[in-house]
Amino acid sequence: MTVATVPDMNPPRRKSFYKRNEIALTPWLFLAPGILFFAVYVIIPIFQSFNLSLYAWDGLGEARYIGLANYQELMTDRAFEVSLWNNVKWLAFYLLAIPAGLFIALFLNQTVVGIRLYKSLFFFPFVISQVVVGLVFAWFYNPSFGLLNTALGWVGLGPINVLGDPTMVTYGIIAAGLWPQTAYCMILYLTGLNAVDPEQIEAGRLDGAKGFRMLWHIILPQLKPATFICFVVTIIGALRSFDLISIMTNGGPFGSSRVLSFYMFEKALSEYGFRMGYGAAIAVVLFLIMLIFIAYFLWSMFREERGH
Amino acid sequence: MFPTPIEKTSRSWQFTYQSLLPLALIMWLLPLIAVAIFSIKPAADFATGNYWGAPTSFEGLTNYMAVFTQSDMPRYLMNSFLITVPTVLGCIILSSMTGFALGVYRFKSNLLIFFMFVAGNFVPFQILMIPVRDLTLQMGLYDTKMGLVLFHIAFQTGFCTLFMRNFIRALPFELIEAARVEGIAEWRIYWFVVLPLMKPALAAMAVLVFTFIWNDYFWAVVLTQGPEAQPVTAGITSFNAQFGVAYHMLSAGSIVAALPPVAMFFLMQKHFIAGLTLGAVK
Numbered sequence: 186m187t188v189a190t191v192p193d194m195n196p197p198r199r200k201s202f203y204k205r206n207e208i209a210l211t212p213w214l215f216l217a218p219g220i221l222f223f224a225v226y227v228i229i230p231i232f233q234s235f236n237l238s239l240y241a242w243d244g245l246g247e248a249r250y251i252g253l254a255n256y257q258e259l260m261t262d263r264a265f266e267v268s269l270w271n272n273v274k275w276l277a278f279y280l281l282a283i284p285a286g287l288f289i290a291l292f293l294n295q296t297v298v299g300i301r302l303y304k305s306l307f308f309f310p311f312v313i314s315q316v317v318v319g320l321v322f323a324w325f326y327n328p329s330f331g332l333l334n335t336a337l338g339w340v341g342l343g344p345i346n347v348l349g350d351p352t353m354v355t356y357g358i359i360a361a362g363l364w365p366q367t368a369y370c371m372i373l374y375l376t377g378l379n380a381v382d383p384e385q386i387e388a389g390r391l392d393g394a395k396g397f398r399m400l401w402h403i404i405l406p407q408l409k410p411a412t413f414i415c416f417v418v419t420i421i422g423a424l425r426s427f428d429l430i431s432i433m434t435n436g437g438p439f440g441s442s443r444v445l446s447f448y449m450f451e452k453a454l455s456e457y458g459f460r461m462g463y464g465a466a467i468a469v470v471l472f473l474i475m476l477i478f479i480a481y482f483l484w485s486m487f488r489e490e491r492g493h
Numbered sequence: 494m495f496p497t498p499i500e501k502t503s504r505s506w507q508f509t510y511q512s513l514l515p516l517a518l519i520m521w522l523l524p525l526i527a528v529a530i531f532s533i534k535p536a537a538d539f540a541t542g543n544y545w546g547a548p549t550s551f552e553g554l555t556n557y558m559a560v561f562t563q564s565d566m567p568r569y570l571m572n573s574f575l576i577t578v579p580t581v582l583g584c585i586i587l588s589s590m591t592g593f594a595l596g597v598y599r600f601k602s603n604l605l606i607f608f609m610f611v612a613g614n615f616v617p618f619q620i621l622m623i624p625v626r627d628l629t630l631q632m633g634l635y636d637t638k639m640g641l642v643l644f645h646i647a648f649q650t651g652f653c654t655l656f657m658r659n660f661i662r663a664l665p666f667e668l669i670e671a672a673r674v675e676g677i678a679e680w681r682i683y684w685f686v687v688l689p690l691m692k693p694a695l696a697a698m699a700v701l702v703f704t705f706i707w708n709d710y711f712w713a714v715v716l717t718q719g720p721e722a723q724p725v726t727a728g729i730t731s732f733n734a735q736f737g738v739a740y741h742m743l744s745a746g747s748i749v750a751a752l753p754p755v756a757m758f759f760l761m762q763k764h765f766i767a768g769l770t771l772g773a774v775k
Contacts, residue, residue: 211679212594216606219591219650226647227613230624237623295499297511305762306518309525312758314708316726317751320733320743321524324531330544332527364524369769376770378495386495395497404495411770421615428710432730449619454626454715461623468619479615483608490604 231472238466244459255466264440265467268448271355272424272474275444278359279366279423283415286370287408291400293371294378304375311368319432322361323348348434351441358429358442366422370415377411378404413485420478424471445471531744532556539740556745564735565720566746569728573753576638576645576724577706581699583646584653588698589691591650592657593683597669607658614651618711621648629716636718644716645706653698656771660694661687697768700761704754725750 203210238255242248259265293304310318325332328346337343347357381404389395389403405412427446430436436443436451443451445467453464499510519526533553534543543549560566595607625644626635634640664687672682713727720728729750736742758765 207679208598209600212598212600212603215590215594215683219587219610219654220606222587222643222647223610223613223650225628226625226644227616227621227651228609230621230628231616233624234620234622291496292517294494294496295510296494297499297514303514303518305759307521308766309522309755309758312704312754313525313751314710314726314754316708316710316729317747320729320747321528324740325524325527330542332523332545335545372766373770376766381495383494399495424617427618428726431710431714446617446619450622450711450715453623464619465623468617468622471617472620475615475617479612482615483612486608486611487604 234465234468234472237462238469240462240465242459242461244453244461248462251462255463258463259466259470264443264448265445267440268443268445268467269470271442271444272471274355275359275362275423275426276420278356279362279419279426280416282363282366282370282419283412285363285367286372286415287374289367289371290374290378294375304372308368308372310365311372313365315362315365315428316432318361318365319429322357322364322429323433325361326357348442349438351438354434354438354442358426358433361433362422362426362429366419369418373411373415374408377408381407417478417482421475424475424478445474528744528747531740532748534741536739536741539738552741553745556741557749559742560745560749564732564746565728566725566732566749568720569723569725569732570749570753572638572720572722572728573707573724573726576641577703579642580645580649580706581702583642584649584702585695585699587646587650588653588657589688589695590683591654592661592691593687595654595658596661596664597666597682597687607654610651610654614648614655622715626715635716636722638717638722640716641712641722641724644712645709649702649705653702656698656768657691657694659771660691664690693764693767696761697764697771700757700765701768703757704765707754 237248239250239252240248241251241254289307293300293307324330326334326347328334328344328349333347334344337345345353347353385403385407386399389399394403425446426444427450430442430444430447431450434442436447449464449467449471452460452467499507502510530548533551533556534548535550535552535555538544538546538549591610595603629635629640629644632640634643668686668690669682672686677685707724708726709724710726713724717723717727720731723731729746732746733743736746
């Protein structure tokens with residue numbers, strides 16, 4: 186007997202290219218718009234700025250290649266030196282936000298009535314724009330009616346003109362910046378304190394640890410992730426400081442409160458003529474400083490990823 | 494709990510703590526309280542040098558009304574909304590996709606791309622300033638809200654990708670595997686499985702991005718010029734120029750400009766703090 190084999194009228198159709206490679210292709214389709222946007226507005230501009238720093242360009246006419254002349258000029262530029270120094274001050278003193286934030290977090294880490302509202306109100310300064318913080322502090326420092334000098338007057342001191350004095354001005358602005366930044370660190374630490382292991386605290390108490398020793402040996406090690414994030418956001422905040430300087434002093438008096446980010450803006454886009462190439466060179470220096478920290482952050486994150 | 498819970502301490506310290514709390518808060522918010530008081534004073538108080546005394550009359554309503562009727566402030570506020578809201582939407586769309594791709598799939602350059610987004614999010618704005626300004630000029634979008642929105646979406650995608658990817662990594666992966674076994678298409682897994690689970694994270698992210706963008710000053714100055722497109726952070730400087738030393742007006746204007754993110758924070762507090770402190774505990 187022969188069985189007639191009827192040819193299969195519906196052979197399984199070959200799956201489409203996409204169907205066969207779905208798992209491999211999908212992530213790239215999902216990434217495409219994000220990568221496109223990010224490349225056009227962030228990644229490529231970084232390289233363009235590097236390139237531009239080798240040119241002399243007023244933003245309108247023809248750009249002229251001048252090699253490293255912009256960087257040579259930076260070496261002898263007094264204003265650049267002042268800005269760089271001020272950046273160092275910002276980095277050093279802005280970090281005070283971390284212990285200050287921890288201090289307030291410890292103060293508020295209780296369960297009394299209304300504490301939630303207190304925590305929100307302490308966090309409040311972080312939500313306000315730096316522009317408003319700058320205006321508020323400029324009035325606070327005002328030599329004729331500011332609250333600071335009014336208070337100093339009560340104890341027979343002052344008046345001091347914080348924002349008019351080249352030696353004090355940068356510290357005055359940093360103090361204004363510390364206000365919202367401390368609030369930020371505080372909220373990070375409050376969350377961290379919430380997750381501290383109560384058993385370890387009890388064990389520590391049984392061993393007679395209390396106060397500062399308890400904080401140092403038992404609490405702080407457990408707050409390490411919070412401290413790391415505080416460090417990251419504070420360093421970035423310090424190097425990005427621009428708004429407060431622009432609002433409070435506009436770089437003055439006599440350019441003594443400039444930082445690199447502000448000086449760059451001034452050189453590239455001020456009314457004294459556009460020096461795009463020179464501005465780009467300043468931006469490159471700032472970028473390289475930031476790169477040290479970015480490399481450190483990424484390295485920490487990479488170790489973390491490996492650990493998983 | 495550390496420090497020692499207040500209930501377990503001595504009576505006198507409990508009492509001290511309870512009275513210290515409001516005092517500390519007043520000290521902490523003193524600069525703001527001062528501005529709030531300024532904003533309800535009549536102009537005459539400043540002329541007579543009555544800066545810190547009691548207001549001679551309550552002019553809060555008049556001052557705030559004047560902010561809205563005698564200046565470009567309503568326009569700046571409107572611009573801020575028209576810049577911030579589309580940016581938030583754009584970020585949600587882009588980063589839920591990039592976060593999904595980087596959080597769910599394993600492929601060679603996954604970590605590299607992820608780190609590119611993270612690193613880009615940390616760079617100083619100034620290194621981008623000139624090329625981004627040029628690009629915006631070339632596209633004819635200088636001094637438009639659209640120009641700002643496009644840049645903000647692109648830049649915030651870095652932070653948002655970090656945020657979404659870490660959130661998706663923490664989801665139970667079995668859910669996605671189960672869906673694959675069922676033969677569900679990958680894009681449907683994104684839409685029907687992962688996206689619904691991402692809602693709390695998206696809410697947290699939206700509140701954060703709203704605040705960041707609303708408070709942006711640098712890009713507003715670089716990419717816009719006049720009341721046509723400027724958001725309120727940049728507009729307030731022209732507002733201040735208009736009112737000179739009329740401190741009651743300047744104060745009222747500052748408070749109006751600061752209010753929307755503050756309102757956002759108090760309304761969405763839980764999401765806001767959850768977003769901000771993501772990663773602060775392990």
